[in-house]
Amino acid sequence: MQFDGRFAAAWAKTADVTERMIDGPWGAIGVLAPRGWTGARIESWLDPASGDQAEGLLGGAPDRFTDRVTAVAKAAGLTRVEALRADLFASIALGLAAPARETPVASPVLLDTGAIEFAPTLAAHLGAHRGREGAASAAAAVGRALDAVIAAVRRCEGEPAACADPRRNAALGRAALAAREVGVSDGLILRAIALAKTGESRWRAEVFEGAPIAPLLTVADRALADAGHPDAAKAATAAWETGDITVCFDHGDAEALLRQASAPRAAINAFAFLEDGAFDIDGFQACVRLWTIALDLQAAGSARSVGLNLAGLADLVAAHGQAYASKEGRATASGIVALASGAALAALQAEIASYERERLKAVVRRRCGE
Secondary structure, eight states, X not given: OOOOOHHHHHHHHHOOEEEEEEEETTEEXXXXXXXXXXXXXXXXTSOTTOSOOOSSBGGGXXXXXXXXXXXXXXXXXXXXXXXXXXXXXXXXXXXXXXXXXXXXXXXXXXXXXTSTTHHHHHHHHHHXXXXXXHHHHHHHHHHHHHHHHHHHHHTOOSOHHHHTOTTTOHHHHHHHHHHHHTTOOHHHHHHHHHHHHTTOOSOOOOOOOOSOOOOEEEEOOHHHHHTTOHHHHHHHHHHHHHSOEEXXXXXXXXXHHHHXXXXXXXXXXXGGGEETTEEOHHHHHHHHHHHHHHHHHHTTTTTOOOEEEXXXXXXXXXXXXXXXXXXXXXXXXXXXXXXXXXXXXXXXXHHHHHHHHHHHHHHHHHHHHO
């Protein structure tokens, strides 16, 4: 592996961090972060399950990620892993790239539109999405209605018993009636009134998400789809509605997407490489190579699929004064994607060749030692 250390050197020269107070699900905590980062950007790196953040930049999250990558590299017997770690950390700190958050994701279901189970599987998939969205919508409506019930009690200036009685508190009576009209049960209305009497100011409730809904990968016959075959049309309509159904016209493409679903992922911020109106091609390609190698190490032992996304393309097009849908805008975006694709493929080829050399050397050393 070859790294020129450009990102580590840039971070060492320009490092500018500050202590920030971030409000999240855990409350307010102090976090060391690069100056100029938004609160939302900082929070995306923090662990929502706990307010106890480790020391270090962004609660220690970049350190934990780079430690995992270098541990894999060391276990594989590769060299210059500390240079890899330093450049990865620096590219994160400089806002050039970031790994995807590790969250549970349901494995996609691969299904042919001509299969006998296609129709019931698609119907169940749509039902799960509609049910979850309906529950979220209903929860929001219930929350607003019960907030109004609580507010009617707390804003009342009379005797506590009268303020909590819908028959004696006209504002509460109206709020309770409105809550009933959106489907809130009397039990929940009474509970909200009781909570208001204890000093509660809001109806706090989280929507239970349940297990992730497995996305669908469907394979359709292109000729039948072009002819408007009902099953292909149903798949296309469901894809529009849910956003997580992919229609492929080749089994090979579908299987590649299936492998990609479980691949380690990261994003490169293409816009960050625009300096004084000029795009830093060398720096951008170096960053793509760096993160391709990091993701490939994480994928070691699997089908070696990696997911490297490009962020900031729309900002880059806009910075050139081009319309998103214009021929010039598409050409700019396509050019950046082509640069990334070429750099990633070159990195994979070089890395696989380097890995094979290291592996053969290790075999020779073992045999010579024997």
